[in-house]
């Protein structure tokens with residue numbers, strides 16, 4: 001398998017009120033092209049910091065040491081890419097957020113502009129990254145709303161975010177995140193604010209879109225069971241470090257670390273059999 005990103009000795013330190021918080025400590029991690037990788041761990045373990053570092057979105061107050069090398073030249077373009085889509089070329093070997101990396105956050109209301117129609121928000125992404133004119137951008141925005149299965153894409157194009165449910169807003173945020181055809185989709189607690197049924201629908205949607213577009217997925221969650229449903233590999237984070245990393249089956253069935261075992265045990269009603277059964281079905 002081709003490595004999409006090689007993370008080496010990544011250390012991120014925030015400065016807050018004169019003190020320093022080490023959010024990530026010497027992370028070594030390879031993200032394989034085309035894989036579904038989950039990052040799990042409790043609150044404050046550094047998951048979001050890793051996602052922001054990968055996307056180049058860390059605040060200026062963060063001190064970053066180590067490296068993230070992108071090995072994109074070896075990646076083949078998926079045959080499902082549409083003609084107007086740009087090849088995955090990186091300037092100075094640094095991916096461009098929004099184009100090369102799509103980001104879905106926990107709260108869709110925070111990532112969507114409340115005073116701009118849904119159609120215009122998605123069309124903006126297309127205009128910015130694919131240089132499409134407004135007419136083509138809106139046509140493609142409608143196709144994207146169909147792909148994320150919004151019930152009435154024509155009216156959704158003209159709707160404002162507050163007119164949609166939480167799950168529908170997250171579908172719009174996902175449509176915007178994949179609009180420019182990113183190679184890497186980062187979903188940071190993308191389903192955590194949703195109720196269980198909608199959560200499962202969004203997980204299914206992410207799985208389908210990732211498969212259809214041949215994207216690599218970085219799925220960030222505090223929920224090991226949810227991560228096991230979607231991911232092929234799981235990295236367990238604790239206090240800014242990777243404490244365990246392996247195939248989903250191995251992590252769920254035979255964790256080597258007491259902390260991973262505790263996370264599994266803490267999952268209410270967790271039964272290793274059905275958890276594994278589901279992850280195999282979805283592989």
Ligand SMILES: Nc1ncnc2c1ncn2[C@@H]1O[C@H](COP(=O)(O)OP(=O)(O)OP(=O)(O)O)[C@@H](O)[C@H]1O
Nearest residue numbers: 014016021023042043044045046047048049050059
């Ligand atoms: N902008 C910031 N300024 C200062 N400290 C920060 C900042 N962002 C995160 N931190 C601190 O860095 C550490 C890791 O935070 P991070 O958000 O990456 O963890 P997380 O695992 O994603 O947690 P959660 O699931 O609660 O979002 C925590 O101690 C947090 O308080």
